[in-house]
Amino acid sequence: MDDIIRAISEPSRREILRLVRHDELSAGQIASHFQVTRPAISQHLRVLKDAGLVTERREGTRRLYRARPEGLARVRAELEWMWDAGLAKLKEAAETEQERRQRGPMDDATTSGRR
Amino acid sequence: MDDIIRAISEPSRREILRLVRHDELSAGQIASHFQVTRPAISQHLRVLKDAGLVTERREGTRRLYRARPEGLARVRAELEWMWDAGLAKLKEAAETEQERRQRGPMDDATTSGRR
DNA sequence: TGTCATTGTTAGTTGACACTTACGTTAGTG
DNA sequence: CACTAACGTAAGTGTCAACTAACAATGACA
Numbered sequence: 001m002d003d004i005i006r007a008i009s010e011p012s013r014r015e016i017l018r019l020v021r022h023d024e025l026s027a028g029q030i031a032s033h034f035q036v037t038r039p040a041i042s043q044h045l046r047v048l049k050d051a052g053l054v055t056e057r058r059e060g061t062r063r064l065y066r067a068r069p070e071g072l073a074r075v076r077a078e079l080e081w082m083w084d085a086g087l088a089k090l091k092e093a094a095e096t097e098q099e100r101r102q103r104g105p106m107d108d109a110t111t112s113g114r115r
Numbered sequence: 116m117d118d119i120i121r122a123i124s125e126p127s128r129r130e131i132l133r134l135v136r137h138d139e140l141s142a143g144q145i146a147s148h149f150q151v152t153r154p155a156i157s158q159h160l161r162v163l164k165d166a167g168l169v170t171e172r173r174e175g176t177r178r179l180y181r182a183r184p185e186g187l188a189r190v191r192a193e194l195e196w197m198w199d200a201g202l203a204k205l206k207e208a209a210e211t212e213q214e215r216r217q218r219g220p221m222d223d224a225t226t227s228g229r230r
Numbered sequence: 231t232g233t234c235a236t237t238g239t240t241a242g243t244t245g246a247c248a249c250t251t252a253c254g255t256t257a258g259t260g
Numbered sequence: 261c262a263c264t265a266a267c268g269t270a271a272g273t274g275t276c277a278a279c280t281a282a283c284a285a286t287g288a289c290a
Contacts, residue, residue: 002126008194009124010248011117017197027267040249042268061257061266076198079123082132083191125278142237155279157238176236176287 004075007051012036013044017067020054024066119190122166127151128159132182135169139181 008014012034019030031041045065048054053071057064123129127149134145146156160180163169168186172179 005124005126005129008197009120011120012248014120021196028265036248037250038266039251039268043248046268058256063267072197075194079190079194081136082123082187121277127278143235146237151278152280153237154239154281158278161238173286178237 001074001078003047004051004053004071005078007047007053008075010044010047012041013048016041016044016048016065017053017072020065021067024057024064026062026064028062030065116189116193118162119166119168119186120193122162122168123190125159125162127156128163131156131159131163131180132168132187135180136182139172139179141177141179143177145180 008017015033016030019025019033027042027045028038030045031038034041045054045056049056049065051071052074053068054065055068057066123132130148131145134140134148142157142160143153145160146153149156160169160171164171164180166186167189168183169180170183172181
């Protein structure tokens with residue numbers, strides 16, 4: 001799982017995912033969208049493939065890549081708690097913050113056990 | 116924005132975000148959950164703060180941290196296209212794949228950028 | 231004031247990683 | 261078979277980040 005997060009942390013790899021999200025593209029086509037050399041893209045594709053984020057299909061001398069929805073779903077499963085808490089807490093946090101300012105700063109007892 | 120993605124790519128920092136998601140914790144309390152030294156956690160907190168993912172509040176000699184919902188929402192805004200395409204394309208991709216096998220492999224004309 | 235407690239900061243080291251160049255591999259074509 | 265096209269792989273390099281140890285800063289308290 002950590003490999004998946006690390007894979008999408010690289011901007012070029014996220015851009016690759018955007019490219020092969022809808023269309024199946026060859027390695028050369030993908031590389032033509034970037035400034036870096038083709039082997040660099042090839043290594044990025046390797047990382048994405050090992051992470052299960054893209055599929056590789058050989059067709060003659062070319063290799064066609066495509067985003068793998070199941071892999072992207074795993075990213076969501078790992079990260080969705082952030083906005084689950086985020087969106088749900090967005091309103092609540094604002095209210096709590098407002099209440100806190102009216103009450104004044106918390107004393108020391110609040111940090112230990114009870115809120 | 117790249118800093119935000121890079122911030123959450125580190126497992127320890129994601130764990131910190133989980134800790135301060137609901138409760139406001141001091142740096143020492145956060146550090147006590149980890150094996151690494153306090154300075155390491157302090158640096159992680161710095162990265163999270165610079166990325167806008169946590170807020171820092173001073174109370175005496177302590178510093179209290181809390182997750183910032185707006186920051187987490189920005190992560191979602193950047194990454195949600197993945198599962199938007201992912202879930203929507205999960206069915207479509209299967210159908211397209213099936214159709215492709217009936218049609219046979221793509222010919223060279225489909226490779227747009229050539230020559 | 232002196233001392234403790236809590237935390238941030240700096241210096242330095244180690245390891246990961248993104249990149250390039252050169253080479254190897256596989257498939258098609260005369 | 262010789263040649264080319266499309267890729268991947270290996271080796272080497274430079275940069276960045278995560279960590280530890282030592283130091284500094286700030287506030288509380290007798």
